[in-house]
Structure formats: structure tokens, C-alpha cells
Amino acid sequence: MPGPTTLWTPPASAFTDSAMARFAREQGLDARRYDELHAWSISERDAFWSALWDFTGVLGEQGDVVEQPPHHADLGTTAGLPSLEHGHMFGTRYFPQGRLNVAENLLRGDGGRLAVVAADESGVHTRLTLDELRGRVAAVQAGLRRHGVTEGSVVAGIMPNDVDNLVTMLATLSLGAAWAGCSPDFGVPGLQDRIGQVAPAVVVSAESYVYNGKTFDVRAKAEQVLGQIDTTADLVVTGSPEWQSDFADTTAELVLERHPFNTPGLIMFTSGTTGLPKAIVHSAGGVLLQHLKEHVLHGDVRPGDVHSWFTSTGWMMYGWVVSALAAEAAVVLIDGNPSPRRDDGNPDCGHLWRIADDAGVTHFGTSPAYLSVLINAGYHPGEHHDLRALRFVLSAGAPVSPEQYDWLYARVKEDMVFASISGGTEIHGCFQLGSPVHPVRRGEITCVALGHAMSVLDERGAPVIGVKGELACTEPFPSMPLTFLGDGGTRRYHDAYFAERPDIWTHGDLAEITPRRSVIIYGRSDTTLKPQGVRIGTAEIYRVLDARPEIAESVVFGHATPTDEEVVLCVVLTDGHDLSAELIKSLRADIRTQASPRHVPAHVYAVPGVPVTHNGKKAEGAAKSAAAGQPVKNHASLANPECLTAYAALFS
Numbered sequence: 001m002p003g004p005t006t007l008w009t010p011p012a013s014a015f016t017d018s019a020m021a022r023f024a025r026e027q028g029l030d031a032r033r034y035d036e037l038h039a040w041s042i043s044e045r046d047a048f049w050s051a052l053w054d055f056t057g058v059l060g061e062q063g064d065v066v067e068q069p070p071h072h073a074d075l076g077t078t079a080g081l082p083s084l085e086h087g088h089m090f091g092t093r094y095f096p097q098g099r100l101n102v103a104e105n106l107l108r109g110d111g112g113r114l115a116v117v118a119a120d121e122s123g124v125h126t127r128l129t130l131d132e133l134r135g136r137v138a139a140v141q142a143g144l145r146r147h148g149v150t151e152g153s154v155v156a157g158i159m160p161n162d163v164d165n166l167v168t169m170l171a172t173l174s175l176g177a178a179w180a181g182c183s184p185d186f187g188v189p190g191l192q193d194r195i196g197q198v199a200p201a202v203v204v205s206a207e208s209y210v211y212n213g214k215t216f217d218v219r220a221k222a223e224q225v226l227g228q229i230d231t232t233a234d235l236v237v238t239g240s241p242e243w244q245s246d247f248a249d250t251t252a253e254l255v256l257e258r259h260p261f262n263t264p265g266l267i268m269f270t271s272g273t274t275g276l277p278k279a280i281v282h283s284a285g286g287v288l289l290q291h292l293k294e295h296v297l298h299g300d301v302r303p304g305d306v307h308s309w310f311t312s313t314g315w316m317m318y319g320w321v322v323s324a325l326a327a328e329a330a331v332v333l334i335d336g337n338p339s340p341r342r343d344d345g346n347p348d349c350g351h352l353w354r355i356a357d358d359a360g361v362t363h364f365g366t367s368p369a370y371l372s373v374l375i376n377a378g379y380h381p382g383e384h385h386d387l388r389a390l391r392f393v394l395s396a397g398a399p400v401s402p403e404q405y406d407w408l409y410a411r412v413k414e415d416m417v418f419a420s421i422s423g424g425t426e427i428h429g430c431f432q433l434g435s436p437v438h439p440v441r442r443g444e445i446t447c448v449a450l451g452h453a454m455s456v457l458d459e460r461g462a463p464v465i466g467v468k469g470e471l472a473c474t475e476p477f478p479s480m481p482l483t484f485l486g487d488g489g490t491r492r493y494h495d496a497y498f499a500e501r502p503d504i505w506t507h508g509d510l511a512e513i514t515p516r517r518s519v520i521i522y523g524r525s526d527t528t529l530k531p532q533g534v535r536i537g538t539a540e541i542y543r544v545l546d547a548r549p550e551i552a553e554s555v556v557f558g559h560a561t562p563t564d565e566e567v568v569l570c571v572v573l574t575d576g577h578d579l580s581a582e583l584i585k586s587l588r589a590d591i592r593t594q595a596s597p598r599h600v601p602a603h604v605y606a607v608p609g610v611p612v613t614h615n616g617k618k619a620e621g622a623a624k625s626a627a628a629g630q631p632v633k634n635h636a637s638l639a640n641p642e643c644l645t646a647y648a649a650l651f652s
Helices: 019-026 034-043 045-055 102-106 130-146 163-174 188-195 219-228 241-246 284-298 316-327 351-359 368-377 402-411 489-497 538-545 581-594 620-627 641-648
Strands: 006-008 114-120 123-129 154-158 178-182 202-205 208-211 214-217 234-237 264-269 279-283 306-309 330-334 363-366 392-395 417-420 422-424 429-433 454-457 469-473 505-513 519-524 551-560 565-573 603-606
Touching: 006 402, 006 417, 019 045, 019 284, 034 045, 045 284, 102 163, 102 284, 102 316, 114 130, 114 163, 114 306, 114 351, 123 130, 123 351, 130 163, 130 241, 154 163, 154 188, 154 219, 163 178, 163 316, 163 330, 178 188, 188 219, 202 219, 214 219, 219 234, 234 241, 264 284, 264 316, 279 284, 279 489, 284 316, 284 429, 306 316, 306 351, 316 330, 316 363, 330 351, 351 363, 368 402, 368 551, 402 417, 454 505, 489 505, 519 538, 538 551, 538 565, 538 581, 551 620, 565 620, 581 603, 620 641
Parallel strands: 114 330, 154 178, 154 202, 178 264, 202 234, 306 330, 306 363, 363 392, 392 417, 565 603
Antiparallel strands: 114 123, 208 214, 264 279, 422 429, 454 469, 469 505, 505 519, 551 565
């Protein structure tokens, strides 16, 4: 059976000039035979990661490439794995004698080159050269040092996506300390859930942030959080007199000592869709190497490119896009609403695209939710903007529907790479993503990432092709977490990803690897529906709904009955539409024919909103719990918990 429609084909130059092609040649391989390159990257893992270090010019010392378990980590209260069985994968550490400084790598290159473009709801307002960025990092580094931050400390941030947040994160990493970034739109409970886990030496907070033209206080929330958790952390507010005296010394010199490769670098919090957010500790070097692979090889990011992604500072995509600095590209920091309200009350769909024009963006990061906004508004970026610099559009956060692939090539640009990428906070990177040497096929993630031994496993635990199953990784890689923070953190880390299949990383996605070695993600396993005992993914329903102009947003979840699980569909309707019997019949018919009879919802309801986390992810579990009359475990992680009142009334 032929595969889906090919929407873009790489030119011949991609197989000679792209970084992927050049890297393959250096290993005696040909990028035209990606399967061979990928097989080498997982069968000769030591050689692959060492070659990647050299090819991307990582500044530092490698030492030995890998240390197999048994391994005893030195992570304070989470030290050691004495009660856990070690195997081939769990506990492996890459570059155990390696030393580097993440900030040194992100701040490398020509000092006069463009490094940062900052924008808000008014558009682009700041541009910094690399030398200017280095100067600001030096000043904040000196301030953090005055406040006692050293290697092994933790600094937490509560700031919007602005220059101060970037500079403080880089200064933290430059000292060998770990950065725990939180979005300022979290409420006090959400911030308390996160910062309360990390024992920071310093908390850096913004005074306020602006969204949709309105100013929101941050300082008061930060003070309240520190008053409620057990901490002796100093609170420093950007722009305050203390900031000006301790963190703005223009004469400070940047000191870049090198630290162990596996020094904790980023503490990332899961979105909290099923309970208290997990505080995942990532190694500084592991994340850097993972990101360089993804940017340089898979994204073909080149010196002088400009990479943007609309993201909060608490989402993993923030650290991901900032790492493009290590590829000597500029990064675009975007604060505020991506589609701020115009005077007539409608969203300004051209806002991010004007920023892209102004900044000369080559790599534009987005999400399926944002694409839906543009599609529903009938906005066609290619007709309104000069996108001649644009080479890649990338999307993360949820599966991209086939119709959204069509729209991107019809309404944005024909000659570009579209890369749907999928991985997670847990690995701070991608298991499957795009490539400059692969065709883009409608509705499919292009390829499995180099260095990752991915399989889809059926109920027997056997790898299958062309069949839905559990996405799993069977070989170690550098950006595996070091641990989870908190009591029993290492065991909780083990149980989260290795308990289901000993020494195999089970990621929690329902997925399919096609005969073309592309990947389709159907949704999270913990939100998989099981009507009549058959597992189906929510993404298959969303793909149908994304094509319906009557539907602005939707969420799907299961509702237990004494004998089965019924599919529940809740929709937010676009202006001018009602949930009539005819519309329900039409939606069910589309789902039946385009997905399957088992996907057809037993219940369809109109609701005022869909619960989402502060990172913009649908909180299907929260909707399900509210509808079942059960406590919502992740209430503090939701951006709009008030909408759950409607779900609680559905079956009451």
C-alpha cells in the first residue's frame, strides 16, 4: 500500500551540503541511506556521541565516553542507587570524566554577531550582539556569586520570556549551578509545588509581566511562595535597587570554569497533568549534546540563522530553543500573547509572523493549537508576510493533524521543511523529529532521531511495525535524567520509566512506526481510550475535529460505566454555531469514517473551555476526573481551572 502524500522532497544539495550529510560523510556513511546512519548511531553509541561532540565543536574535555552501571550518583539527598537493580540502561552515565561549561558553549562565536532578538505584544524591541549578551551574563554571574551561588546550587526563576530570564539562566549555568525556571503566570500553589521541591539558594523574580495589554504582579506571588515553603532563599526582583546594585555591574568579567559533564544543569517540571509536577534533574552536558544533535543535524541550524519559538519559560521548549545559541544562531524571545487582541476584539493572527519578518527567522517554532487558531481565523501567513528567510517550521506539544500539514504547505510556504517533533520534558529532547534529508509526508513525524533506539512494542513486549503500541527506547542516551528531586527520587524515576519493562525506557506514548520508519503519535498512554477493551488514541479524534470549522477547541476522555468505557467529546464552538442534533450527527459520522466506529463518542457536550496546563497542553485527565466527580490532582497546574465546573456537571 502506498504511503501518504509527500508534501516536500529534499533537493540534491541536502545530501551534500547539510550538516547531516557532512556528518555522515565524516563517519564513512551516506545520508541518503539514513537507516544505515541511524543503525550505526545506536549500535556504536560511544563512537556516535563522541563524533557528535567533535562535529558540533563542543568546548570542553570528553574523557571516557560512557560509564556503565552499577553507578552511584552524587546528588545529595538522592545519592546512590543501593536498593535498585542496575542493568544495561538504567544508571548509565555518558562522559563521566568529561568537563564543560554550558554557558561557554552557548556564548561562543563572533562577539559582533546577532545573538538575541526580544519581542513583546508591541513587536521587536531589543537586539543584542553576542558581546552585549556576554556582558549582561557577566554582571548577573557576579551578583549570583555574591549571593552564595556555586557549583551544585539551585537558582529558581519566576520570569517571562525576556532578556532578564535568559541572562539569569545563562549566569546560573555558568557557575555550574542548576536552573529551575517557572512561568510567571502560575498561581501561588503552582509555584509552591515547583519551587518547594528544589531548595533554591536564590529565587529571581520579575516585578510583573504583561499579557493582552494587562499588567500582572509577580513580586507579590514570589514573596507569598517563599513565605509558605521551607527555604532560606534570597529573593531578588529584576529591576529593583538590589538588582541594580548586585546584578548590573558593567565592569564584571565573565568567568567560565568547566564543570563535570553530569553536573545538574536544568531542573524541569512535568506539566502536572496527573498530580504534583515531577522535578526532573537533567545533566548540563547531556542536555547540551542532545540539543546540538537536534539543532545542527536534524534542524540544519547554521551560524547566522535565527530561531524562534513561542514558549513560556517553564516549558522545555524554552531551554530547547535557547540552545540554538550553541549552534551560533540567534534566538528570538517572545513575551505576551501570541495573538494579542486587536481593538475590534479579534486575535491579531499576524503578530508572530511580523516578528518573524522583522527578525529574519529561519526556524519558526509553533504548536497545533496555534495552527488551529490561524486555520479557524482563515489567516494565510504566506499571503501577508515576506518569509524568504524561512527554511523550517517546527511544531511540538501535541500531534499535528494531516490537515494542518496541508495548510502549512498551502498557506505558509511550499519550499520549507516542516518538522513535527515529539519527545518530552523527561528527556529534554526528541525521540522523533524532522530532517533535511527526508521527505515530509502528510501526517507523519519524519524519522526516529539519531542516537535513539526506538521501538513500538505490542502487548507481548515485541517490536511491531505498522501497528499501534507502546513507544519505548531500548538503549541509553546522554539526556536521560539524573534523578527526580525529593524523597525516593531515584526510585520514583526508575518506576516512572523502567518499572513496566525492566531496563527499557517506556515513554508513555501510544505510537506507530510505519514501514517508512516514520512515526505517528496517537496520544499519551495514560489518556488512551478503551471502549470495548480496544485501545485507541485521542489524537485520532482530534485530527477529525481539527478539520471542522465549527469547532474551536475540543477535549476527549473516557467515562467509566459498569461494563465498559464510553468516549466523551466536549467541544468549544466557534462564534455563530450551536451544538445541534445535526452537528452532533455530522461529527459522529466524520469520526466513524475517518477514524473508526470505536472512536465515535457516546456523549457530545458543548463547554465554555478546555482545561489546559500553563504550557498549553490539554489536560484530559483533569476533564475526566472532574466529570467523574473525583478530585483534580493537578488543579494548580491548570491555566484555566474555572472551566472544570462545567465538566463536573456533565454526569451529575
